[in-house]
Amino acid sequence: MSQSVERALRVLPALARGPAGLGEVADVLGVHKSTALRLLRTLRAHGFVYRQPDGRYRLGAALFALAAEAVEHxxxxxxxxxxxxxxxxxxxxxxxxxxxxxxxxxxxxxxxxxxxxxxxxxxxxxxxxxxxxxxxxxxxxxxxxxxxxxxxxxxxxxxxxxxxxxxxxxxxxxxxxxxxxxxxxxxxxxxxxxxxxxxxxxxxxxxxxxxxxxxxxxxxxxxxxxxxxxxxxxxxxxxxxxxxxxxxxxxxxxxxxxxx
CATH class of the missing domain: 3.30.450.40 (GAF domain)
Structure with missing residues (x-):
């Protein structure tokens, strides 16, 4: 499995437990903040992650829409x-x-x-x-x-x-x-x-x-x-x-x- 994909799959369940800051995400992944930030930016660009005004990240609307569509089908x-x-x-x-x-x-x-x-x-x-x-x-x-x-x-x-x-x-x-x-x-x-x-x-x-x-x-x-x-x-x-x-x-x- 691609390392980036594996990391994304670890981030999403972590954010499902509640909003998290960049440092917390980096700790979950065991990587430097810069690496975590690149991953979060990619997920954010696709709507899977949302950055709150306080700087923390949570799951984005696109992820919920995707899950709902899968259930519907x-x-x-x-x-x-x-x-x-x-x-x-x-x-x-x-x-x-x-x-x-x-x-x-x-x-x-x-x-x-x-x-x-x-x-x-x-x-x-x-x-x-x-x-x-x-x-x-x-x-x-x-x-x-x-x-x-x-x-x-x-x-x-x-x-x-x-x-x-x-x-x-x-x-x-x-x-x-x-x-x-x-x-x-x-x-x-x-x-x-x-x-x-x-x-x-x-x-x-x-x-x-x-x-x-x-x-x-x-x-x-x-x-x-x-x-x-x-x-x-x-x-x-x-x-x-x-x-x-x-x-x-x-x-x-x-x-x-x-x-x-």
């Missing part, structure tokens, strides 16, 4: 949208759609609860891999070797007393999710928040996305949410059938064109 999101809205209408609870990208599971769509107490989440934001129902659904679908390698390199923060404690426990849970075809987060990320999730499968049977229904205890306790699991699974299956029938799951990989 995820075909499974477009197909899923009316079904997410219908599931929300039937249950009143928050509905999420997520996809797996590299070592992250990211929300790509959301329909908010109609109740006053809502689930806090944002489209485009990664989910906590070791506790979120959508993450368990998608990671359980990985081949065994990939699951084991991922589990070994993850951290296991104790969000609550019910958070997954270590890699061995995580692998056991993923094995169960793989066998039963659905996942839960019952207070693993937040004490009072429960969630059930199911896979959206493509034409080859692999999970292309995950659907979840979430609610705080004040809106629906764990048993009440689990009772809605069949509806969640039916919705995910419907999205998967429409996605597979649309032909999106059969698109050729451009890198394979011309391959024998």
């Amino acid at each position: 995820l075909d499974v999101r477009e197909i899923a949208r009316p079904h997410l809205a219908e599931l929300n209408r039937l249950t009143g609870h928050t509905v999420h759609l997520a996809v797996h990208q590299d070592d992250e599971v990211v929300y790509v769509d959301k329909v908010d609860s109609r109740y006053p107490v809502r689930v806090y989440s944002r489209i485009g934001r990664p989910v906590p891999l070791t506790v979120a129902a959508v993450a368990k659904v998608l990671l359980a679908d990985l081949p065994a070797a990939e699951r084991e390698a991922l589990a070994a390199r993850l951290d296991y923060p104790r969000h609550t007393a019910r958070s997954t404690p270590d890699a061995a426990a995580f692998l056991r849970e993923l094995a169960l999710v793989r066998e039963q075809g659905w996942a839960v987060d019952l207070g693993g990320h937040e004490e009072s928040l429960n969630c059930v999730g199911a896979p959206v499968r493509g034409p080859d049977g692999r999970a292309v996305a995950a659907l979840s229904l979430s609610a705080p205890d004040r809106a629906a306790e764990a048993d009440a949410l689990l009772a809605l699991l069949p509806l969640v699974r039916r919705t995910a299956d419907t999205i998967g059938r429409e996605y597979s029938a649309s032909g999106d799951g059969h698109r050729d990989d451009p890198e394979q064109e011309g391959a024998p």
Whole structure:
């Protein structure tokens, strides 16, 4: 990978945590200020970085526009949208759609609860891999070797007393999710928040996305949410059938064109 590209990829997540001065950016990169300044000027010229009046740098509007456009062009999101809205209408609870990208599971769509107490989440934001129902659904679908390698390199923060404690426990849970075809987060990320999730499968049977229904205890306790699991699974299956029938799951990989 180009050294400049690698440095840019290190700057952007650093600025995502908040504005930073030139010296802070140079420290993150481990380079002289003049080198950091050249990189920031290039990113700024393309709109990916903005220089504030106080001299600090933050992420620019072009980056957000690019992310939003990428999300808009995820075909499974477009197909899923009316079904997410219908599931929300039937249950009143928050509905999420997520996809797996590299070592992250990211929300790509959301329909908010109609109740006053809502689930806090944002489209485009990664989910906590070791506790979120959508993450368990998608990671359980990985081949065994990939699951084991991922589990070994993850951290296991104790969000609550019910958070997954270590890699061995995580692998056991993923094995169960793989066998039963659905996942839960019952207070693993937040004490009072429960969630059930199911896979959206493509034409080859692999999970292309995950659907979840979430609610705080004040809106629906764990048993009440689990009772809605069949509806969640039916919705995910419907999205998967429409996605597979649309032909999106059969698109050729451009890198394979011309391959024998």
